[in-house]
Amino acid sequence: MALAANSACITSPGVINSPCNDVVWIANDLTVNSSVGATGAFALKANSNGTFNLTNNGSISNSTSSGISYLSPHGGDITNSLSKTISGGVISDGGSGNYTGGAINNQGHIGNIQNLGSIDGGIVSWGNQGPVINKIQNSGSITGGIQSDGTISSASIVHGIENSGFIIGGIANTGSSAPFFSVISGGIINSGTIADGISNFGGSQIDLIRNSTSASIITGGISNSTGSTIENISNSGAITDSNNAIYSDGRIGALSNNSGGLIQSLATSGVALNLDVNSSIPTLTNAGTISGGANAIYSGGSIGELNNNLGGVIEATVPSSNALSLDSGSIINTLNNNFGGEIRANVSGGTAITLDPGSSITTLKNAGTISGGADGISLVGATITKLTNTGSIIGTSGYGIRSDAYSSIVTLNNLQGQGNIAGPLTYTGTLPTNYNIIINDTNHYGQLAGFSITGGLTFGVDSSSILSAQTYLAVLSGLTSSNITNYSSIFNTWTNFNSSYKWELIAGANPTTWDLVVAALAPPPPVATNITGAGTIYQSSNLGTTVNPVFDGGTLQVSNAGSVTPSFTITSNNGVIDQNGVASNFTGNITNSGAGVNGKLTIVNSGAGGSVALSGNNTYSGGTEVQAGANLSISSANNIGSGTLALVGSSTIPATLTTTASMTLNNQLTVSGDPVFNVASGTTTTISSPITNGVTAGDVVVEGGGILALTAANTYTGLTSITAGSTLALSGAGLIAASSNVTNNGTFNIAGKTSNVSVASYTQGTTGTLAMGIAPSNTPKLNVAGVASLAGGLSLTASSGSYAPGKYTLLTANGGVTGSFGNLTTNLSSYTRLGYGLAYDANDVYLVFTPNVADTQQSLVNTASALQNIYTLQNSVLANSFSYDCNEFGANGVCISVGGRNTAVSAANGLNNTSGLLIAAYRPHQNYRIGAYVDQNLSVNNAGSTVNLGNNTPLIGLFGAWNERLDGTGAEVKVSAAYGQKNTTINRQVVGTSEAGSGSSQLNSQGAQVTAKYGFGVVEHVIVAPYVGIRYTQNNMGGYTEGTSATVTAPLTYSALNTNATTALAGLGASYRFIPQAGVFGSVGVETDTNTANGTYSATGVTGLTPINFNANPVKTRPTATIGAYYDIEKNQRLGINGIYRQEPFQAVSTTSVMATYTIGM
Structure with a gap:
């Protein structure tokens, strides 16, 4: 470090512990600890030869010039500690962008300036080498403001200026050091107070101004001059000024006044948002309050889209002032005053929206309120291409809309009228070219009341309307027939609105009042079609009208619970019935459509619950398929014709076959996934053909309280489950050896078997019963390849004969026996006086005959x-x-x-x-x-x-x-x-x-x-x-x-x-x-x-x-x-x-x- 006048103040390398004057700072970091610190003509000067980091723990002051003069281009940091001071003289432009004074005067490159104390005299950055400050963070106070004639930016910095304290003297982005234009990259984030505003001029750019909290304040407003750009302004606090809260003659990329935000001009002649002739804002969104004395928003430039959302208020507070004023030649492409939004002028006078000569709004949609003490909307030599009003447009002492002889509203769509507390939309001056009434229901529809009108309109009904057959009164008033350009084609003449309704205009209560009559159109005769097209859905309620009872590849969806009575035919393209979550009964016969045709019927369910019952004498021969979630109910084997019966469930959703009477099914039967056989209590369903796997392995689940009797050697490989109260019976050749597991919570009845029965594994719950037969000479047993887990009951049906003491093997499990039967029921006492009981070992269950107890x-x-x-x-x-x-x-x-x-x-x-x-x-x-x-x-x-x-x-x-x-x-x-x-x-x-x-x-x-x-x-x-x-x-x-x-x-x-x-x-x-x-x-x-x-x-x-x-x-x-x-x-x-x-x-x-x-x- 090289020092000027006084070197004795440096008590150790890089540390000032006693007062120093005119310190020239050459290299290394520097810490100021003295309470007097550095003073003099220039207190501290960072030379241009090194990288310097400065920490002020004491005081750096200069009353006439700069406290810190920073010339180094190498990006050192400056930290002003809590309650410490850096002060300098008042920032002064000596001409041609040459600045003197300032607590910090930067002509080089400063990394970060972090202020926790006081910076008195402000911060200025200037010079023809493009001065740079990476970032300014202020949680203390900066008096004298921030003036940048260079760049506040860095690739690694999110925001250029972050303020949570006080900045007095504002922020100026001057842009005067050509060829370098000032940029505040990442923008300004304010959660504190900025007094004296933010100005951006001379072609400068600020990426973002965010007033981030409800306590954030910017006084003195925001100014954006010609040729300058502010990419985004977001306000959640308050932006105020005695004249213009925000002024722009340049470009603002987007402006958002958020809920709770306030943009306000404090003067009676002021404007909250003043957009000059060269200004442009692609998007302006308001959910807070924009308030001005003369105007809330004045535009002489262009606005792409203005959205005034729920809770948004755009207001002019001074009588005779206008809330939104478009100067000559200004343009708004889209103005949306959404539901809950208000654009209002003072009730004592003034207009909510004024359009001066040559100005225009392409699309104006109002679902909120537009109100003025004089008029709601006033056009003077201006144009609105399309105005859609579903809210209220009110002129307290004037009219909702005033349009002079040189103005034009091309299309006006209107719901305001009947059912609106504001009453009909009042209108004076030149009528819109096209006027369309909007009808929501019989009590809410548009009414247009004309006063001192000129010109004519073409009357119509907006396509969004919801019509009912009735007379809608006084849809037009204050107009003669000459003011209705299409009068001859609509007066007492029907016009079709759609396929259901037509309308005509009729004379109302007086010669200038007109009513609208809506009547229903006679429906066209139905065109019947077959149930065709894979995936195409037809409703059962349309059978006999638009739908023929012919299955030809399409799907018939059951519309309502109850009977479906027609008889059907099925073509070779097959057919589908969608259960649709309701219980239905197809009582007619279902047959093939012709000789040699084998039509297949599939039952699906797009809803939850329900069933499809087939009760006709059905002869279709292509088979029947029941898919996951569907429930096919039959009372006779004749109900499902011939061909394979396929139950196709998923791993979690069953396909269900419900039988409501005793029957024998001879159809080939396949199962996939998790099918259910729901057999009604007191009935027996016998399946004489083998049950085999379908496209995937399938289960057999028995429920309903009845008996499912299997008499063939079945080969399905899924599990077998018997629910409480239900029975699965094997007899004759009936076998289920291929089933992966038998779970019995009902009754597994093998008493009809004369030979052993084999299963893979067997689990019986507490509600389950194993029913077997027993004879003196031959007792078939249950052979379990795996584990037998036992509970519940054992029922033995004995045959007559002479029983001797000893034991009979009832069950053998190669994988072992766990648990035991909880009870034994039998008729053995009718055939023998011997005592009997069950005995167990590791792999077997025995019936042991013992001498009579008595x-x-x-x-x-x-x-x-x-x-x-x-x-x-x-x-x-x-x-x-x-x-x-x-x-x-x-x-x-x-x-x-x-x-x-x-x-x-x-x-x-x-x-x-x-x-x-x-x-x-x-x-x-x-x-x-x-x-x-x-x-x-x-x-x-x-x-x-x-x-x-x-x-x-x-x-x-x-x-x-x-x-x-x-x-x-x-x-x-x-x-x-x-x-x-x-x-x-x-x-x-x-x-x-x-x-x-x-x-x-x-x-x-x-x-x-x-x-x-x-x-x-x-x-x-x-x-x-x-x-x-x-x-x-x-x-x-x-x-x-x-x-x-x-x-x-x-x-x-x-x-x-x-x-x-x-x-x-x-x-x-x-x-x-x-x-x-x-x-x-x-x-x-x-x-x-x-x-x-x-x-x-x-x-x-x-x-x-x-x-x-x-x-x-x-x-x-x-x-x-x-x-x-x-x-x-x-x-x-x-x-x-x-x-x-x-x-x-x-x-x-x-x-x-x-x-x-x-x-x-x-």
Whole structure:
């Protein structure tokens, strides 16, 4: 960097931290940080040798010349930071485009100027080298404006000037540096305020001026001088000026005043939009407000198209002023005042639209309001080629239209009149050459009221009119017949408007009023044609008038629901019926058009829903096709003639065949896509021919609640679906093996098949039923190649015969079975007493015949009864063993007793057993003894052999006793315990159809007893001993399963059978020794169960079996008694015999035991 007068202010390279005067800036970037910064004759000057970027964080000021003088052509950026200042002297043109002053004076190329602070003195760009500023962005304030004598543009820049702050002093695009013309490329975007306007002159160009928001303001207006161009002006804010808000004598490419936008002249003599003689605007669009004192719009040039849209207002606010004024020679090609638009002058005077001599409007369309305090439209030596009025044209104190003797309106089309609040269109002066009334309806039609008129008009009815037969009153008023140039050809003379109506002009209420009469024309006689031409549509309502009942390649569309009664013929070109979303019935016969002709009938549906019923005796032979969305309904096979019946659905939209009565179809039948067979409830439709694929693979969907019966081997490969309530039945040769899947939510009935049925896969829902037949010798099954997914029900129809226990295979699925049938219904009970049920494995479903439940239950009852006796026997042996004792001791204190026992149960089969006994005891002291015993079963007598006990394991017991005296008097306490087990074989008896099942288990018996007695020697050799005690016993048999054999196909599995009882004992015993070597003894007592568990006899394996309470009504309190005698054959040797009677817990069951022993003491 090279510096002039003061270099000490540069404290580091490229930084000014203290005041500097007259800094010449040569290279590199520069940052001003000092609050005084750069000052002097020129504060900063960028030399022409380098690229410089300047950032002002302090102050750059010059009160007389430029704050920044930029000469470099290399495009550096200037940034003025927030709240910082760049100031210079007032911009001054020294002549020939030489400018001095300005906060920024550019003669080179500046990249971007970004201002966040204050630029006082403005920005000027000038010089004969074509100065350039790429872009100016202002969010602060620029005082002194922006003046460009070069280019504000760059290929990478969207907009040349973007202002969101304040620009005071306006923007001037001067264009004075020839041969360079000023350009603001990308235009000016203003979302802030621009004071003092925007001017474009000297042949300059501004691409765009956009006042972008409702808060955007441009005061001082916009000026575009001769030869200059503004490509586009778009206003959403406010553009105002005390004279002309927008003035142009050059070209404005397009001007759009948007909704909410305001273009306004603030002076009573001002013009909002002033277009001078050299001006042109191809397109002018207004949806906001254009308002001026003298004129809203004044044009001396040309406007291509002016559109005043909904919400748009073009207004002159000062009395006697005109809203839109066309000066001599000016042109508007098209003026559209659209619905909701207003062009209005002050109600106190003035005209909405004035056309001065030589001016013209080619097309004027008014659907809004054109109103003036004087006239609506005034022509003075001017021309409007075509004026169409569907809105209102109003002259408050004058007329809607005023046309002087030198003016011309070539054609006037008018709706204003009846039904318009403004009343008839009023007119004065020279009449239009052509006048056409517009009629919308009987209450809205045009009326023209003439006042002081001259010339004549040709009257007509506009072609857009909607006529009705009636008289339209006062369509013309204020005109004599001489003012109607075609009077002679229309007065009381009919003119055809179209093929339906004609009109004529008649005299009205007075000689200058004329009415219009409209009458209907008689329709021409119809010309009947055949239903011809592929794709040509004819209406069924025209049959008998314009349409013959002959199908010849065309389409007959059903017009209305109901019957179509004619009989039809079909040519070799075939025919089509379009269902059209309604239900129809073709009741006539449909036949071929001649010998050798095979006509085909196709049903389509261009609507939604509906059906086509054929109910005639139809003999056409080319076949029938039903397409996707169509529904063909028949009540007889004769309704569809001969030939192939093709149901052609799509992948999502079915073609439907509805049958309403039982029938057999012999036609060849093809399916494509997703056809539906809708069979009425209570009816059966039998298809005797194979169903095959059509042009694509096809499905078969059965619905409607009836039965679709297939008796042939079908080859279609789509899915098969049966809906809830409907049935698909196979019989005879009927097969659907080629179908990709069977989904059954209704009934799949194969009971009529005598051989196996094969399907690819099978899915049955909860509402589905599989119906099959079953016979003793032959049961056809369902073979599934894939997976069978099951739910719902299975219905089996049985044939008579002898059924045996075992299983029948109903279904085999190679891919596996999932789920199961929820219920089974069958008539098997009419042919067999066997039980039956379903069984499953991974790939199969079986019907298993089992013995009759009642018979099996009774066999269990019988077995339980036999087991009661066995339990009684074992429990009696256990309880009696607690009385075993050995009381003859020798010198060694040892006692040995051997003997035998027989116990009999009072049962019908004479159950008893015989055992050998061994009892041993030891007396270590004269007051107590201990011992053990073995009771070995030798034989069991059990007639009937329902239950057999093994003899291999003995009952083993222990006992201990304390006695007060050896002679039996006094107190004695005895404790006994025993355990025994028996191998048990149970052979279930046959009852009816029940099986002779057999199984084995182990019956364990165990218990303990404590007794206490006290002996009284009442007389010599007689002892009486009352006793009490408590006993616990239990008998447990483990669960078991019967074996399987040729005669046992349903073996039962039994649960464990456990019983136990806690019993209180009480009684009185007595003994009498009648000689020293012999005596007798006995006792009587009672037993009471204090706690019992009697168990249940429970088996599974046949459905419906119930557990049996093993002792439903136990005897809780029971008598018992003993009696016996002994004889001492030698010292310490004794023979004994005794008997025990016991009432058992089972009703009417008792036991009697007899024991004989030989005892020796050692």
